[in-house]
Amino acid sequence: MTQADFDFIQSLAYEETGIVLPARKKHMVYSRLSRRLRQLGLKNFSQYCLRVQNEPSELVSFVNALTTNLTAFFREGHHFEYLNEEVSPQWKKRRNKRIRVWSSACSTGEEPYSIAMTLAEHFSGAEWDLKILATDLDTNVLSKASKGLYAEESTTGLPQQYRSKYIQSNQAGIQIKQSIQKMIHFKQLNLLQNWPMTGPFDLIFCRNVLIYFDNETKAKIIAKFRKLLAPDGLLFIGHSETLTNISDEFDLIGQTMYQPLQGGHTKINTDKNKEKKLVMSY
Numbered sequence: 001m002t003q004a005d006f007d008f009i010q011s012l013a014y015e016e017t018g019i020v021l022p023a024r025k026k027h028m029v030y031s032r033l034s035r036r037l038r039q040l041g042l043k044n045f046s047q048y049c050l051r052v053q054n055e056p057s058e059l060v061s062f063v064n065a066l067t068t069n070l071t072a073f074f075r076e077g078h079h080f081e082y083l084n085e086e087v088s089p090q091w092k093k094r095r096n097k098r099i100r101v102w103s104s105a106c107s108t109g110e111e112p113y114s115i116a117m118t119l120a121e122h123f124s125g126a127e128w129d130l131k132i133l134a135t136d137l138d139t140n141v142l143s144k145a146s147k148g149l150y151a152e153e154s155t156t157g158l159p160q161q162y163r164s165k166y167i168q169s170n171q172a173g174i175q176i177k178q179s180i181q182k183m184i185h186f187k188q189l190n191l192l193q194n195w196p197m198t199g200p201f202d203l204i205f206c207r208n209v210l211i212y213f214d215n216e217t218k219a220k221i222i223a224k225f226r227k228l229l230a231p232d233g234l235l236f237i238g239h240s241e242t243l244t245n246i247s248d249e250f251d252l253i254g255q256t257m258y259q260p261l262q263g264g265h266t267k268i269n270t271d272k273n274k275e276k277k278l279v280m281s282y
């Protein structure tokens with residue numbers, strides 16, 4: 001891979017996905033795209049760069065190859081504990097029975113399924129209108145996510161009480177039950193492009209994707225989340241991410257958990273969150 005090839009790949013990835021590929025990731029880029037070169041029978045990266053430039057369909061494979069899709073059931077468990085122990089009891093008290101959640105970089109689906117299992121414990125009654133939107137840029141991961149079929153080994157993080165209720169084992173591995181699958185709508189969405197949703201969302205998960213973006217891109221996305229969130233909505237981000245120096249429109253209410261900041265908006269107390277009060281005011 002020549003420097004010119006890498007420069008081209010770097011700028012195309014940034015333009016299409018917002019993903020920043022510094023020079024130290026050259027080796028990773030090389031190994032991920034080499035597979036694609038072999039599949040296409042191309043001799044070198046210059047040929048591949050020409051192909052991706054001239055064939056819009058190759059752009060999809062290019063993007064899919066460059067995304068990092070690491071995820072797990074109940075990853076960063078404190079978010080699910082908070083959802084279960086603090087947020088859901090508050091939501092239960094509200095008059096408005098509409099709950100909207102968005103998992104905005106859902107990868108292969110473990111994150112939205114974990115959200116669905118957590119919320120199913122509280123909101124399975126017919127009076128609740130609960131929907132989870134799960135989106136990602138990568139079409140391959142979405143195809144896996146929508147099947148809800150995983151290897152047995154991937155379920156280590158799944159709490160036993162959910163496992164027995166919401167999972168079926170079969171020869172191919174484990175299958176998420178229909179009752180959970182039907183709570184989620186999987187759709188392709190590039191966080192950099194237009195979002196067709198109007199909101200408001202009660203909760204947005206945007207975990208472990210902001211790290212791949214520069215501050216300008218992060219700030220744009222976070223400002224759009226702010227507009228789509230209900231006044232007392234919540235934004236959960238990944239363990240190595242922060243909104244410090246990105247947005248001053250949010251209050252930190254717990255570890256990597258944020259709520260829109262607004263004058264006069266009262267945040268009610270929860271047992272775990274005494275110093276920063278969380279309100280679910282519906």
Ligand SMILES: C[S@@+](CC[C@H](N)C(=O)[O-])C[C@H]1O[C@@H](n2cnc3c(N)ncnc32)[C@H](O)[C@@H]1O
Pocket residue numbers: 016017018019067068069070071072075104105106107108111135136137138141189190191192206207208209212238
């Ligand atoms: C490391 S995974 C995180 C999965 C999950 N949120 C979690 O924390 O376990 C990052 C995901 O972000 C997606 N992604 C990267 N750039 C994106 C973009 N511009 N728009 C939407 N999704 C993107 C990738 O395809 C990948 O599936």
